[in-house]
Amino acid sequence: MRKLVELKEELEKCVKCGACRSVCPTFRVLGRETACARGKLTLIDACMGGAIEMSEAYLKHLKECTLCGACRDTCPKGVDTVAVYNAARVDAVQKLGAPLFASIVFKNLLESGRIMDVALKIASRLQGLIFKDGTLESGLLSRFSLPVIGKGRLLPPLARQFFLETSEARGLPAPAKTGQLKVAFYAGCGVNYLMPGVGKASIEVLKKAGADVFVPAGQVCCGMPAFASGDAAMARQMALKNIEVFESFECDYITTSCATCGHGLKHMFADVLSAAPELKKRIEAFSAKVIDINALLVNVLKYRSAGKETGGKLVTYHDPCHLNRAQGVRNEPRELLKSNKDITFKEMAFPCSCCGLGGGLSIVNYDLSIEITERKIESIRASGADIVATACPGCIVQLRDGLHKYGVNARVAHVVELV
Amino acid sequence: MLSETVKRELKRIVGEANATFAMEDLLCYAYDATNSSYMPDAVVFPSSAEEISLILKMANSEGFPVIPRGAGTGFSGGSLPVDGGVVVSTERMRKIIEIDAENLTAIVEPGVVTWELQNEVEKLGLFYPPDPTSLKFSTIGGNIAECAGGPRAVKYGVTRDYVLGLQAVLPTGEIIDTGVATAKGVVGYDLTRLLVGSEGTLGIVTKARLRLLPKPETTKTLLALFPDIKDAAKAVSAVIRAKVVPSTLEFIDSACIKVVEEHAKMDFSGAGAILLIEADGGADSVEKETVTIERICLENNASSVRAATDKYEVKDLWKARRAISPSLHKIRPDKINEDVVVPRASIPDLIAGIEEISKRHNLLIACFGHAGDGNIHVNVMYDKKNAVEAASAEDAVVEVFRLTLRLHGTISGEHGVGTTKSRFIEMELGPAVIDAMKRIKATLDPKGILNPGKIFPKAKGPEKAEFAVAGKQTQ
């Protein structure tokens, strides 16, 4: 991964045209130059050059960003803003000696099936005491005012049984050698701890599509949250561990139903491990196999839904930034949805605008994060859809919270659950 | 430097959270799209004319500069705090107050982004035509202050033509309402028009009453490729002569085509110039007009003319067209960007003259822009690290200005004078005109606190000697 000093030329490429102001979700809410790419790049440059300290204000502006990549997409000069932000976060962590947020959690996520799982399971028993069912698709609302969580925030309940422990996942430890395409399924934390249903639906649809799907045990967090917090060392360890786990199987594809994990596996692993040339071939072989589940279903397995009862009629789709911008997967989920004759697909306004969760923003500044979501929810409301489909557990969490908060009665589902 | 009392007062006026003196904030309000930078002493985010009035009154009594700022996308340095002072950002004043579909007017605050207004009025079947290429991020206030124009100006005119009235705070702090809510009005001097294009030097706009039109029924986009740039220029004049008024008539030369190809992933090989032409209105008339335009292009040796097939292609073409200006740096590291205008019939002469200047100085001069109204963006490409090249670039720009004026044109069609062109206004304006302008400024702003250092050249001197500084302004 390129260090911040090596990205100086990216900073110099910026001509201060201001085009990035038109797309930045945090700028839209905050309305201050310091929120958009032009401002952030200026501050990063100033901090590198010593014109400003690595101050509270500097870090605040650095963190007020969902790493959605909209600015990079729109920049006529092609400034790789996200690479600069990531490098600046890593740089800050190195100088400050602590991740920008949530370090303890990451440490536990490195250990698959161990301490974290136990701790979480206890938490899942306790959650009934602290939270009450928020009714809206049984999200959880805190019974008491809990400052760490944010007022009125609808949190997804922890699964009673984590996906990787379900019989569906455990029953598929290795390819069955059916002669079909061998597909390894990577669950990711969202699916594993919060949405085992999405994992099960993924397996089901992959089987229907004619894949020899299996779920390697021992897989751990992809490291994207740690990476966003600037903790590149932690992300590196997670990347290595996952590569080892998946390497031990022969397979044609590695797929996931999490947009963020997919982006992590496909791009971030190579990035954080680039300092180790001896790993290059292994990483390349690994990354080349990674493909998002929508793209795998449509482009490789040529899957079309035979129709499926979803309990809704009008379905719209939200583009996760890490799928649309980071992996270029836009049409595939739409094609999948449209192939289900039992639903009508309707495009919402601004389907690609960020949901507000990413880059750790919902942790460091929940109020800002959920305010970004408001625009999305307005689009959903205006579309009249009763189901919002998307392809990332992170977006699902945020959209559910947003729909609840802004009072829109629609259900959120993963594409794989609807086809 | 501002005194502690002034700082405290500023906070009191706009609220603690809306006044900042932090280095981190100042750095981000020091630049605009000219890519040069001057540190302000404070940035404030007022929410009303009353607050701005108090700030300006204090500026007069305490003697500090006040610099109005919209989105900071100006190409002439208008929002740069060249003498420090307090930047007044309109970023919090971004309400569309009213859209009146019966009277075809809208009332907006200055910080509204142009595209957001267009989007809202179009939902009601209405139309706000001014479309600077920066419309997705520049503000109505900035558009008014620079009298921004865009591709549609050939048919619909520029920002000035859509401002019915303004609420503005004068440099001395009085809040005034100018103009009318009616289709006409002649009572007193036309202060609205005085403020439009005044580059934030005569008042701060706090509300604007804008004129709207019914939205054209349909639009058709044509793309005409010309092997020879001179034929493209002739086609522009011929279209205008044929009394067809396209809604846009954009010209893109071969250097810019490369940039477009890259952006839109399209292949225009063999083209020496492209015309991007749109006709809008009722379906029948659009059809008739595009047939005529196509015929004229072919008569002028276009190698191909075709209609954009779907709305995505149109979107892509415009996205690519908008990317030209900031992307030119891919060709050469630096550029001097000018937006000269000549009478439309003189476009072939302008293009031929620029080609000659380019050859003589051995410099690439990339041209694109709103050919339909005679406004061509002339970009002299060079490398500022190469002293010889930098010096010829300076000469070339002065020659382009001379050529423009010889053709009865003007040296800036829409970007304004600001800091980047102030040393040249004497080439175009006579001393009596400049003097009249200075007297207007002195009357309204006796202390010279509102956006100082703009438009008027600071000290007299030969245009070239001062150019060294301008070379730095490579947006």
Ligand SMILES: Cc1cc2nc3c(=O)[nH]c(=O)nc-3n(C[C@H](O)[C@H](O)[C@H](O)COP(=O)(O)OP(=O)(O)OC[C@H]3O[C@@H](n4cnc5c(N)ncnc54)[C@H](O)[C@@H]3O)c2cc1C
């Ligand atoms: C990529 C790109 C393309 C562009 N294309 C075009 C184009 O096609 N046509 C065109 O005309 N321009 C164009 N521009 C230039 C620029 O976008 C316009 O001049 C625009 O109107 C500036 O608006 P702004 O909100 O950014 O104003 P700023 O740059 O912030 O300010 C511009 C001037 O307006 C003054 N000002 C701002 N708000 C107020 C207010 N409320 N009251 C009084 N004064 C105020 C400022 O003091 C300053 O002098 C382009 C710029 C870029 C970067």
Ligand code: SF4
């Ligand atoms: S769009 Fe790109 S070049 Fe323009 S200001 Fe933003 S980062 Fe800089």
Ligand code: SF4
């Ligand atoms: S990555 Fe997204 S949130 Fe961050 S600066 Fe760019 S556009 Fe804004």
